[in-house]
Amino acid sequence: MAFDPNNLMKDRITDIGPPKYDKHFPPVIKENFGKWKYHEILEPGVLMHVSESGAEIYSVRVGSARLISVDYIREVCSIADKYCGGHLRWTTRNNIEFLVSDKSKLQPLLADLRGRGNWFPIGGTGNCITNIVHTQGWAHCHTPAIDASGVVKAVMDELFGYFGSHKLPSQVRIALACCLNMCGAVHCSDIAILGVHRKPPFVEHDRVQNVCEIPLVIAACPTAAIKPKKVGEMKSIEINNDRCMFCGNCYTMCPALPLADGEGDGIAIWVGGKVSNVKSTPMFSKLAVPFIPNEPPRWPTTVKTIKNIVEAYAASARRYERIGEWVNRIGWERFFEKTGLEFGHEHIDDYRLAMTTWRTTTQFKF
Amino acid sequence: MALKHKTPMLDELDKGPWPSFVSDVKRMAAKGNRMCEDWLGLMEMSYKDKEGHWKHGGIVGVLGYGGGVIGRYCDRPDLFPNVAHFHTVRVNQPASKYYDTKVLRKLCDLWEARGSGLTNMHGSTGDIVLLGTTTDHLEPLFYELTHELEMDLGGSGSNMRTPESCLGMSRCEWSCINTQDIIYDITQEFQDALHRPMFPYKFKFKSSGCPMDCVSAIARSDCSIIGTWRDDIRIDQAAVKAYVGGELVPHAGAGGERTGFDIKAEVIDHCPTGCMEYDGKSLKIYDEDCVRCMHCIRIMPRALRPGLDRGATILVGAKAPILDGAQLSSVVIPFIKMESPYTEFKGFVEKMWDWWMEEGKNRERLGETIQRLSLREFLKVCELEPDPRMVNTPRFNPYIFYDPATVPGGWEHDGAAFRQRHQA
Numbered sequence: 065m066a067f068d069p070n071n072l073m074k075d076r077i078t079d080i081g082p083p084k085y086d087k088h089f090p091p092v093i094k095e096n097f098g099k100w101k102y103h104e105i106l107e108p109g110v111l112m113h114v115s116e117s118g119a120e121i122y123s124v125r126v127g128s129a130r131l132i133s134v135d136y137i138r139e140v141c142s143i144a145d146k147y148c149g150g151h152l153r154w155t156t157r158n159n160i161e162f163l164v165s166d167k168s169k170l171q172p173l174l175a176d177l178r179g180r181g182n183w184f185p186i187g188g189t190g191n192c193i194t195n196i197v198h199t200q201g202w203a204h205c206h207t208p209a210i211d212a213s214g215v216v217k218a219v220m221d222e223l224f225g226y227f228g229s230h231k232l233p234s235q236v237r238i239a240l241a242c243c244l245n246m247c248g249a250v251h252c253s254d255i256a257i258l259g260v261h262r263k264p265p266f267v268e269h270d271r272v273q274n275v276c277e278i279p280l281v282i283a284a285c286p287t288a289a290i291k292p293k294k295v296g297e298m299k300s301i302e303i304n305n306d307r308c309m310f311c312g313n314c315y316t317m318c319p320a321l322p323l324a325d326g327e328g329d330g331i332a333i334w335v336g337g338k339v340s341n342v343k344s345t346p347m348f349s350k351l352a353v354p355f356i357p358n359e360p361p362r363w364p365t366t367v368k369t370i371k372n373i374v375e376a377y378a379a380s381a382r383r384y385e386r387i388g389e390w391v392n393r394i395g396w397e398r399f400f401e402k403t404g405l406e407f408g409h410e411h412i413d414d415y416r417l418a419m420t421t422w423r424t425t426t427q428f429k430f
Numbered sequence: 431m432a433l434k435h436k437t438p439m440l441d442e443l444d445k446g447p448w449p450s451f452v453s454d455v456k457r458m459a460a461k462g463n464r465m466c467e468d469w470l471g472l473m474e475m476s477y478k479d480k481e482g483h484w485k486h487g488g489i490v491g492v493l494g495y496g497g498g499v500i501g502r503y504c505d506r507p508d509l510f511p512n513v514a515h516f517h518t519v520r521v522n523q524p525a526s527k528y529y530d531t532k533v534l535r536k537l538c539d540l541w542e543a544r545g546s547g548l549t550n551m552h553g554s555t556g557d558i559v560l561l562g563t564t565t566d567h568l569e570p571l572f573y574e575l576t577h578e579l580e581m582d583l584g585g586s587g588s589n590m591r592t593p594e595s596c597l598g599m600s601r602c603e604w605s606c607i608n609t610q611d612i613i614y615d616i617t618q619e620f621q622d623a624l625h626r627p628m629f630p631y632k633f634k635f636k637s638s639g640c641p642m643d644c645v646s647a648i649a650r651s652d653c654s655i656i657g658t659w660r661d662d663i664r665i666d667q668a669a670v671k672a673y674v675g676g677e678l679v680p681h682a683g684a685g686g687e688r689t690g691f692d693i694k695a696e697v698i699d700h701c702p703t704g705c706m707e708y709d710g711k712s713l714k715i716y717d718e719d720c721v722r723c724m725h726c727i728r729i730m731p732r733a734l735r736p737g738l739d740r741g742a743t744i745l746v747g748a749k750a751p752i753l754d755g756a757q758l759s760s761v762v763i764p765f766i767k768m769e770s771p772y773t774e775f776k777g778f779v780e781k782m783w784d785w786w787m788e789e790g791k792n793r794e795r796l797g798e799t800i801q802r803l804s805l806r807e808f809l810k811v812c813e814l815e816p817d818p819r820m821v822n823t824p825r826f827n828p829y830i831f832y833d834p835a836t837v838p839g840g841w842e843h844d845g846a847a848f849r850q851r852h853q854a
Binding site for chain 2: 361
């Protein structure tokens with residue numbers, strides 16, 4: 065059987081779905097499925113799981129870029145072949161876990177990883193700042209306001225000491241989305257880095273009727289800022305710029321409405337979200353900094369701002385407090401004081417349900 | 431070897447202790463990968479312009495599928511011809527991303543021959559993302575994926591997106607449901623919905639084994655399946671004492687180097703419902719007040735374990751902000767047993783989808799349809815009974831949409847009789 069470009073239906077296989085989940089399990093995982101009793105983090109990045117049967121598995125977690133090449137994956141494979149019987153997995157936050165069944169191979173694996181330059185940092189467990197989940201950015205997306213991989217690299221370089229340690233009051237989850245569409249949902253992160261636009265789209269009247277479905281474009285605007293307009297003989301649209309909130313949804317529907325702009329676009333920082341139900345219930349991230357200019361290649365202001373938030377949190381939060389829990393205890397007025405961040409009109413909500421965020425009590429701190 | 435394009439800005443990202451995607455791609459370019467070369471040049475131009483250089487996708491794909499491939503074209507093919515066409519292929523990952531190196535090496539060989547050799551491991555939804563190929567490679571790539579790797583494409587567009595789970599019972603002691611099997615089963619059962627877009631917009635399933643929710647199901651899935659239990663937390667009193675006595679490391683070592691353990695300050699006082707007591711000898715949990723937040727379990731994992739009457743809480747409607755603002759999922763089934771073949775759950779899914787496909791507007795996520803037409807309507811069509819566990823609080827506005835069937839005489843008034851009693 066070989067592919068026949070002239071007969072696509074020949075031997076065609078479709079709708080088989082992914083490999084079954086246990087197909088690539090290491091034997092110890094297969095044998096102890098559902099029987100795990102407890103785990104312990106032996107050192108940052110090294111987990112031990114113990115089964116009811118007494119079996120053990122050691123997982124060594126390393127940070128990785130999300131954008132990786134086949135050569136990098138091959139290097140990962142050669143490490144896994146040497147120490148893990150060829151078994152590994154990825155986590156939901158783009159970390160790699162080398163799964164060690166033979167305890168005698170654990171220390172040699174750690175030594176090997178440490179000897180490979182900056183490719184395989186060990187950490188990402190416990191009260192750390194683990195890998196940043198992120199989107200495509202300029203690498204491969206058509207709607208980004210910022211790059212993704214480069215910002216993440218610059219931020220993780222600066223926060224590196226928190227990746228391989230457990231010195232924070234609790235875990236800090238950072239996520240980046242390069243536009244409001246948030247294909248990587250960042251809206252419930254301890255710290256969210258979000259690409260934002262600040263200029264309404266410009267209308268390319270000579271293209272609109274050829275590349276866009278005008279009724280869909282009009283319906284796509286959440287604030288009803290778009291209406292049809294005839295420009296000479298051309299069917300086009302008009303945008304009420306005062307009602308634009310820069311969501312970019314119209315551009316998604318119509319490529320003749322570009323809104324990306326090197327000076328208009330930049331980064332907003334959000335804090336205090338969480339997903340887990342531990343102690344407090346899940347929370348959205350809230351606006352900390354509305355706009356920081358795009359500063360490639362290393363985004364120094366963004367990096368500094370995030371480090372400042374992390375350090376204020378580390379200095380003032382109690383053990384087990386996530387950033388959102390810390391802020392809820394001290395109050396937002398104290399958060400802005402402790403971080404030195406400016407509070408402005410952008411922080412006061414004026415979209416739907418805005419009033420649910422306004423202070424309706426005399427309780428606050430001076 | 432000198433690369434085709436100078437990249438002084440990207441070169442700054444070779445530096446620093448965190449792994450560098452730039453160094454990685456340069457390594458590929460240096461061995462003659464022309465797509466990687468031009469990709470670096472295009473990225474450098476984006477860094478200079480502070481604007482991206484990719485255009486809206488066109489319709490590309492494999493025969494018979496409406497998703498899984500996203501067309502991508504650069505807007506300067508004159509300067510970077512080798513990435514003029516640079517389509518993305520999403521490959522459905524094995525649930526929770528366990529691999530053996532044999533299959534990964536095959537994937538690498540296949541992708542180097544058929545595309546740029548660049549990937550995302552993994553995309554936000556969980557897929558293996560293969561970044562950058564041309565239309566002529568799509569059919570052979572798909573043929574080789576299905577025949578040699580026994581893998582299939584993932585979702586894109588207005589379809590069921592690739593479902594995702596935490597690692598569940600494979601390596602976690604807290605998982606109350608077999609998340610991997612649930613996700614595998616859903617993915618197989620609804621293959622048609624995954625490959626052939628027929629919904630108003632995207633639809634995501636995610637399953638976490640416990641309320642810690644390691645795949646963020648509650649924040650980013652239209653249908654969140656989160657493991658939980660209904661009976662009592664299991665207590666090993668001897669192990670509780672061992673924690674108090676400093677023989678066991680609290681928080682499974684997640685808190686770093688530390689001395690001493692104060693069970694009152696670190697566990698009892700953190701309980702959100704105050705349902706625990708420790709009298710110096712034994713730990714008492716009033717389970718009827720427990721909301722299963724799992725703080726005590728994670729701090730003393732060898733002493734406390736989830737109960738054994740296990741199932742899932744089903745929540746619906748989470749999404750990122752576009753369009754009507756971000757939403758978390760809301761509880762619609764407080765507890766359901768999740769055992770293969772998941773018949774009851776699938777019955778719920780069919781009812782939910784039928785309604786959403788009928789009522790949902792173009793590009794309206796389930797959560798937004800529910801917001802527009804009400805949770806009450808959703809419960810009605812899904813044949814679910816209202817339960818206080820579905821709300822944080824009952825409503826505090828008085829505007830109830832009554833059903834005339836529940837009011838004596840319906841909505842009819844006897845106007846004449848009314849005016850006999852009341853002069854106008």
